[in-house]
Amino acid sequence: xxxxxxxxxxxxxxxxxxxxxxxxxxxxxxxxxxxxxxxxxxxxxxxxxxxxxxxxxxxxxxxxxxxxxxxxxxxxxxxxxxxxxxxxxxxxxxxxxxxxxxxxxxxxxxxxxxxxxxxxxxxxxxxxxxxxxxxxxxxxxxxxxxxxxxxxxxxxxxxxxxxxxxxxxxxxxxxxxxxxxxxxxxxxxxxxxxxxxxxxxxxxxx
Numbered sequence: 001x002x003x004x005x006x007x008x009x010x011x012x013x014x015x016x017x018x019x020x021x022x023x024x025x026x027x028x029x030x031x032x033x034x035x036x037x038x039x040x041x042x043x044x045x046x047x048x049x050x051x052x053x054x055x056x057x058x059x060x061x062x063x064x065x066x067x068x069x070x071x072x073x074x075x076x077x078x079x080x081x082x083x084x085x086x087x088x089x090x091x092x093x094x095x096x097x098x099x100x101x102x103x104x105x106x107x108x109x110x111x112x113x114x115x116x117x118x119x120x121x122x123x124x125x126x127x128x129x130x131x132x133x134x135x136x137x138x139x140x141x142x143x144x145x146x147x148x149x150x151x152x153x154x155x156x157x158x159x160x161x162x163x164x165x166x167x168x169x170x171x172x173x174x175x176x177x178x179x180x181x182x183x184x185x186x187x188x189x190x191x192x193x194x195x196x197x198x199x200x201x202x203x204x205x206x
Contacts, residue, residue: 001042002040002041002052003040003076004023004040004041005039005040005041005070005074006071006204007035007039007069007070009035009036010036011034011035011069012032012033013032013033013035013065013066013069014031014062014065015027015031015032015033015053015061015063015065016048016065017063017064017096017105017135017169018046018064018065018127018133018135019045019046019047019064020064020133022132022133023064023133023134024090024130024131024133024134024180026063026105029062033051033053033063033116034131035065035066035069037053038054039051039052039053040052040053041070041074041076041180042079043076043077043078043079044067044076044077044078044079045064045079045081047064047066047068048064048065048066048067049064049066049067049069049076050062050063050064050079050137051064055097056071056199058100058101059097059100059101059103060097060099060100060101061097061186062096062097062098062137064135081117081118081125082116082117083117084115084116084149084150085113085114085115085146085147085148085149085205086114086115086116086126086144086145086146086147086148087111087112087113087114087143087148087172087190088109088111088112088138088142088143089110089111089141089142089143089144089172089177090110090116090142090174091107091108091110092108092110092139092142093107093108094106094126094136094137095136095137096136096137096139097099098120098121098123099132101139104146105134105136106130106134106136108184109131110174111172112128113148114127114128114138115128115141116143117135122139122140122141123137123138123139123140124137124138124139124140124143126143136140144172144179145180145196145197145198145199146154146200148170150200151170151181151195152168152181154193154195155168155170155181155183155193155195158193158195158202158204159191159202159204159205160191161183161185161190164186165186166183166184166185166190167183167184167187168181168182168183168193169181169182169184170182177196177197177198178195178196178197179194179195179196180193180195181195181196181202191205192204193203193205
């Protein structure tokens with residue numbers, strides 16, 4: 001839940017899409033927030049705080065600034081993200097403004113692996129690396145329902161390899177809405193487990 005915090009006035013801070021200067025920076029690399037304006041704070045992570053602020057009357061931005069910007073009496077909790085590797089079903093836009101303009105900051109190709117961090121309504125907050133790592137929101141319907149770890153777990157339950165250690169290479173097929181989990185035993189191909197993304201049902205193809 002966001003909270004409104006009164007920052008020390010007449011300050012300006014660089015805004016990045018994630019918690020670090022190595023992350024993509026919007027506004028043609030010049031995204032910044034003034035402490036004289038309205039700012040909401042969602043939480044902190046590794047010395048950075050996740051904020052939302054106005055760019056214009058109908059365009060906002062969710063991003064990150066250094067935690068040192070907080071006034072000393074501010075009580076901000078650590079954000080708890082659940083990280084899972086998922087894939088894009090289709091090519092989809094990433095935005096840093098899911099609640100208002102939904103303006104795109106990047107286009108993620110279909111069948112691209114991203115890290116799912118959290119959800120907010122019909123949107124999912126993800127991290128993806130293009131030229132730089134970046135965080136933003138994509139429509140949840142654009143992502144697979146199952147994560148890579150989910151598929152591996154289903155494949156392990158479906159394919160009986162006895163006591164042998166099995167590794168899986170997973171890929172999503174948008175046309176059939178199925179995952180293929182290729183099973184390897186001691187680096188040798190053994191089988192393919194097809195997993196339905198909607199139902200989670202697995203079927204072995206020897």
